[in-house]
Amino acid sequence: MSREVKFIAACGAGVNSSHQIKDAVEEEMRKRGYNVKVDAYMIKDVNEDLLSHYDGYLTIAKTDLSFKPKIPLIDAGAILYRIPAMAKPVYDNVEKVVKEINAK
């Protein structure tokens, strides 16, 4: 099995949207045969040091960060609708990052 690829998902309260995205992305990536872990955070706790422990950042809205993240940002808000056709492009973007990490 390939190595675990770690993403962070963040939303305002850290309780609803970020957990929904965590559950959905972990499940879909498992189905696609990847080892992906997502941690849910409050946006206010996201900083450069925290992001340095992750391979990608799943965002819900275009959030103003006070710094420019060095890891890929993936716009994941569409997942919240739970409509497969809307979620697929997000999952494809996640898979692309996972493949790049695994190829390293």
Next chain:
Amino acid sequence: MKENKLFSANAVFVSDASDPTTIFKEVSDKLLTLDLVNDGFFNGINQREQQYPTGIDTSPIAKELPNIAVPHTEGEFVNTCLIVPVALKTPVSFKNMIAPDQSLPVKFLFMILNNNPEGQANILAQIMDFLRLSPVSKLQALFNLTETDKIYQLLSKNFSQK
């Protein structure tokens, strides 16, 4: 009828307020007397909505469906896991959660009280499934109800809990 534990007959609201802060104040005061939230809840939910809005554009689900919002705040201000429905007599402007520069006219709130995000099936996901899987006509009827007991009955009957 099996009671749906995600709703409480006491915690259902109809509001004629015209802005989110006034709605949050009305609802928070009542939730506080019911001991469902603590006294930090109003500030928490009000500030959170301004910084990280929760309006949801329902047009990808069905074009004729009014928009909703899912206001919520950190678990530290909340004593339970519950969905608090708030019907708005006239639409109120909320910012779009996934595109905060857009404003949406919102007709119905599913306020989420969640003090245990790890411990149970995702409440937001259950709300989105309810919207996605219910007939549009039924949702339109729900969003136009103005009596709290009817809102409670309809939601408890039709909201399938995981």
